Amino acid sequence: MQVLSVTPEIFPLIKTGGLADVTGALPIALAGKGVAMRTLVPGYPVVMAAFAKKKPVYQYPLLQGGKASVHAVKVGDLDLFVLDAPHLFDRQGGPYGTASGADWPDNWRRFAALSQVGGDIAGGVISGYQPDIVHAHDWQSAMTLAYMRYGKAIGVPSLITVHNLAFQGQFGAGIFGELGLPAVAMQLDGVEYYGGVGYLKAGLQAAWAITTVSPTYAQEIRSPEFGMGLDGLINMRATDLYGIVNGIDVDIWNPETDKHLVANYSAETLAARAKNRKAVEERFGLEADGSPIVCVVSRLTWQKGMDILAAVVDGIVAAGARLAILGSGDAGLEGTLLAAAARHRGRVGVVVGYDEGLSHVMQGGCDAIIIPSRFEPCGLTQLYGLRYGCVPVVARTGGLADTIIDANEAALSAGVATGFQFAPNNGGAMLHAIQRLVEQHARPATWASIQRQGMKADVSWDKSAEKYVELYRLLLSKRAA
Ligand code: ADP
Structure with a gap:
């Protein structure tokens, strides 16, 4: 054909x-x-x-x-x-x-x-x-x-x-x-x-x-x-x-062979992610305290819900997470996020620009990736996140709803959870999801099981x-x- x-x-x-x-x-x-x-x-x-x-x-x-x-x-x-x-x-x-x-x-x-x-x-x-x-x-x-x-x-x-x-x-x-x-x-x-x-x-x-x-x-x-x-x-x-x-292209996006990564790893060697995380901390000027790094790799636009995120940065920091943001787009949003980073030195880092290599290191080193889109036809970054053990935190819409299984009590006890969903898409619901994430991250066995479950998901073509x-x-x- x-x-x-x-x-x-x-x-x-x-x-x-x-x-x-x-x-x-x-x-x-x-x-x-x-x-x-x-x-x-x-x-x-x-x-x-x-x-x-x-x-x-x-x-x-x-x-x-x-x-x-x-x-x-x-x-x-x-x-x-x-x-x-x-x-x-x-x-x-x-x-x-x-x-x-x-x-x-x-x-x-x-x-x-x-x-x-x-x-x-x-x-x-x-x-x-x-x-x-x-x-x-x-x-x-x-x-x-x-x-x-x-x-x-x-x-x-x-x-x-x-x-x-x-x-x-x-x-x-x-x-x-x-x-x-x-x-x-x-x-x-x-x-x-x-x-x-x-x-x-x-x-x-x-x-x-x-x-x-x-x-x-x-x-x-x-x-x-x-x-x-x-x-x-x-x-x-x-x-x-x-x-x-x-x-997704599972050869290009393969944590076991990805050349962009500082350290390669598999579901069995998740500890090696620490080296990538260190690279992220250095690049984004984050202090290394073991708290979860939530990342953003995105166009900075209204569609992607970046204004919703920008409005609750203080709350995210207060909840105990760090933020590493890579993106470009709306100049106003860039400014707001850079200002948030200046306010929260060591807790929030922003790199404005498009950087394919860095996006791989972030998936390979951050603990979670947040995708608060107002609408999302499919979304790819949550699929990369699954494959890299970078747990997706997503708004319940479009392809995000179809590809991530929320870590609620039932899914956790059944061992099928792969991430966190929130709805409606507003600051309150987003913060609640971050709080749940911080809570689960503090339980290493549960967290690793969410990571591994995601890494098992078939995200290939x-x-x-x-x-x-x-x-x-x-x-x-x-x-x-
Ligand atoms: P959209 O096509 O709506 O922007 P998708 O999630 O479907 O959203 O795809 C975005 C793609 O672009 C992903 O491959 C993501 O990793 C990449 N990307 C977006 N912003 C950046 C950035 N600033 N640097 C590197 N890669 C980026």
């Missing part, structure tokens, strides 16, 4: 969040299951630098305002189609905006181009390559499904995975004329959305199936509270809606990849029918 995946980011080449982890890991997990996945990605500078350019497999004399070409390359274990379009993707900064965080003003054009190429490949423009299925991700590649539907690939089954409904790609109606779609597409059951053009909306409308990254989030987005204005459409498509939890394969098969049977 040939599946074309279309995505704006893929690990290890280009990553701003969990989407990249998923698109990077899924092809590898699928390879052992009879599915060959090829991934179309934009030719950002880091992507172009990852391979030696040879003859392209397809050329565009003009694609959204400039020359473009498609290269078929292998980078590591990944089979890629790279869209080389310098006028759209060859720029310094992030994949979606400048280094200072402003969106590129032509994002609508950049990701329409990516999607148009996805639609063209689905339609068979590359000789010798015809995908059986097209799998798009988030708004940046959602329009692929519209280009397919209004082009030559209407009969090719497609699905879109929503990694975060909050990002929708909404633009003014004025861009429609430049998208190269037929006039009929600009209507309610096409790409039109509240008078403008909605990229994600268009994808949700055109996809044969819609998936999101956990069963709970799949239910939540049918409600106005989590539906972000798209709950009506999602409800209409409820019979084609699936929730499949993400896995295996089961989830199997579910995607089942869905691909279902779509193929629908095409046959």
